[in-house]
Amino acid sequence: MKSVKKITILGVGFMGGSLARALKKKFPSILVIGYARSKASYGKLIKLKIVDKLERSLAKAVVDSDIIILASPVLSIIEHFKKIAPHLKENAIVIDLGSSKEVIERAAEKHLPKKASFVGCHPLCGSDKSGAQFFNPDLYKGSICLITSAGGKGAKTIKEMWEKLGSKAVFINSRQHDKMLSATSHLTHLISFSLTDFVPKNYLKFAAASLKDLTRISNSPANVWADIFLSNKKNVLNDLDKFVKTLVNFGQLIKKGKREDIVDYINHINKKHRTITHLAKQKL
């Protein structure tokens, strides 16, 4: 990180805004630039004082920048590759925070110039809130950041950046990443959305704690999640299919009505669940 003088963030929302503040906190001398396309978001971000400087021109925001962070929804990250390409300096490092990695990596390869390097990142943290106003400078502390481009020129610098911010950097290839995240996050959102859609509206005032738990992420933003589902379509549909089979099998067990079989099955699930709880409590 020693040679880094200027960092630009495109997409100063909750994730990008929190990263801006985390970077300023850890590296006060680095200039952090934000990009705000619309007048409305410029006005909002200026008030929040979240970055050192806010640009409305993409060229100005990116020029001379050592690290460019793309923190918008997946499909818009791909659009940004094309737009920033002409303005990147020699040895610029471009990273993204998207939740699907294969399509992004392919697009980076296609659109970014050879003089720049790309490092795919996916910090495993977030919030059900969206918008820069909820920014949290400690968001990345104690979380895992998956890095999908171990081979790139900038990988070492970016690993160092995440580690200095208190994240644990873990290298994984983009194919494995997308397969894993489909199961651990994308399917989960699909289930929560579907459950909220399913529950009859007149029952909502009697929502038990369990329903509140399972629908908590149902306010995740539509544009972000439409992009994730579409950009990881194959894995998500595959997992959905398997999950539906798991549900139907459970239904069969209930239909058959052998109490002991249901008790055994739930006991097995209880045991597996303790692994999740145990891991959740581990310090990085």
Next chain:
Amino acid sequence: MKSVKKITILGVGFMGGSLARALKKKFPSILVIGYARSKASYGKLIKLKIVDKLERSLAKAVVDSDIIILASPVLSIIEHFKKIAPHLKENAIVIDLGSSKEVIERAAEKHLPKKASFVGCHPLCGSDKSGAQFFNPDLYKGSICLITSAGGKGAKTIKEMWEKLGSKAVFINSRQHDKMLSATSHLTHLISFSLTDFVPKNYLKFAAASLKDLTRISNSPANVWADIFLSNKKNVLNDLDKFVKTLVNFGQLIKKGKREDIVDYINHINKKHRTITHLAKQKL
């Protein structure tokens, strides 16, 4: 509640134990008796000092009691009806805290003597912890208690009891109750259990917050939930079928790949979700 001198709790676990402490806190002069069948649970409960007196004989626990509270899993509540029937005093009120109400009401009608009255109760609160050691005397404060036997002789007294403990008592018939709880709680648990079963074990250490949210209730006790699924089988299987269709339709939307349609669908869900969040924040 003025005429109530003695209350007996069968099933002094988390729910029953919390109720014992809530009753003692609000009505210090009422004698609260617990029943512990096994030596092990007797020893454990004696140490917790959760009730005024602990009995290992069901007859002794129930005799002269004004209110008998059945707080065990559903099928064991039904067994208790048969066992306590010969020992009930004139005008004794028997209530239960079970999560399925139709089978319980039918069993009460069949097994309890005419001199006693039955009031089905379902407090909409709980915890993913089980066991009397986690008892919380304020568990019922600010929660809803559904009462499914408005016509019974004891209904007025029991409504008063819940209200004095800070619960909002809502009358609903047992058929509607089971239909509603299937959608708001039973299906939710089935989904959580299935998701925990589904996720590949080697991915667990990278569990995102969303997965932790949705699997939180997967440690709910097997004996309790086997009974609930079996005692509300028809509604649960019916809702499971509808929910699977909702999932499959979402999958179709992703397969078709029209971004705007997915965005519209999630926006509609976001809006409905705000109703849940809004209701959750309401004071009773």
